Amino acid sequence: MPRKHSSRSGTEERRSSILTAALQCFNEHGLENTTVQDIQLVAKCSTGSLYHHFGSKEGIAVSLFVETFKNMNEGVLTELERCNDAQTGVQVVVTQICEWVSENTSSARFLLQSRDIQFSPDMHLQLGQEYGDIMRGYFQWFTPFVEDGSMKSLPLDTYVPLIIGPAQEYSRRWLAKQVARSPASLTRIFSDAAWSAVRGDV
Amino acid sequence: MPRKHSSRSGTEERRSSILTAALQCFNEHGLENTTVQDIQLVAKCSTGSLYHHFGSKEGIAVSLFVETFKNMNEGVLTELERCNDAQTGVQVVVTQICEWVSENTSSARFLLQSRDIQFSPDMHLQLGQEYGDIMRGYFQWFTPFVEDGSMKSLPLDTYVPLIIGPAQEYSRRWLAKQVARSPASLTRIFSDAAWSAVRGDV
DNA sequence: AGTTTTACTAGAATAAGATTCTAGTTTAAG
């Protein structure tokens, strides 16, 4: 695994070409059934190169996970910060998620179905860091509205599941091809549900 | 894989001892990092025996998944059938799930984190069968209440995510030790949210 | 009871695939 930022040109391309290849393979054959050779073949890179960059097959999955996760959440947070009332905020979060899933099916499939990647201790740390930052972002936005009563006061850990739970669960099913209509087309339903789950009792 | 019911005594014990051992191993090391040898060791059985019963490591996971899934849903359905109004029904489903997860952490962890088992075609068929039966059970119970207006009329595929989404998403986090309070202790919050997501507009 | 059939167990042999290792090559920095 490379410690510092790559100093060499073309190296970032190699790295991301491996990630792209991996995403494609994971989507075609599943994480489990993808061999590193499959990835090498698609990315046109050698064993050495692949292991230099990621250390292991799991390392590839972890990097992909982290980058995808950050990517999605940064998009959502950006939109959220444009809002200035609780209801709009909640609904925008749900809408953004539904749209992102519908437009980035490969990434979404990987992200939502890969709960059980085995994170090694330091990977776990890295992820925990990112995760904490992102959550802080959300909570900072919402806290004022809990305080002024426009949102219910609930245990902190329950907000995220209440708001994104239904959309996420539906998305999982859609990505697994168990249901047909895209999450984006049901945005309204899921964002209404989210709001009624956390709105203050007026 | 055995086609018929086992005719021989002690065979069912061997079979279920393998499943139990597998569940334990999966929980300790993760699906990925569990070797069949690990399972053999815990179950005290030979390679031949294990492969006779399940055909592959994946086969073990699939059997475990199917049995656990049926198990949980039968419990929920039984309770549901005792109810005779929509609100109670919805809330009982959520409550049952929260309690089952809190009381059967090993099984729940396996069930909720193993979205991405690669089902081979015939396994997929078997699962699809079970799954369809169970869903039919739920829908039969709910349909009348949609018709009489006590529940919203929505696309069929959205009911399940709306009702169990938040509880399930929270449960995932709890099982991954990302949050501390047990789902059972938050039943009220999740079942209220479920009901407000699907209640008819009175 | 004796024979046959079939479920089941065993563990060695094999095969597939992940990871490591050795030997470079290329680039940036001094």
Place this chain on the structure above:
DNA sequence: CTTAAACTAGAATCTTATTCTAGTAAAACT
């Protein structure tokens, strides 16, 4: 122009899933 570090290659190895051959034992049949 030299050196150190990033990077690439691909053969060798090591781990692990799966297959194969050879049985044992219980039920079914006569």
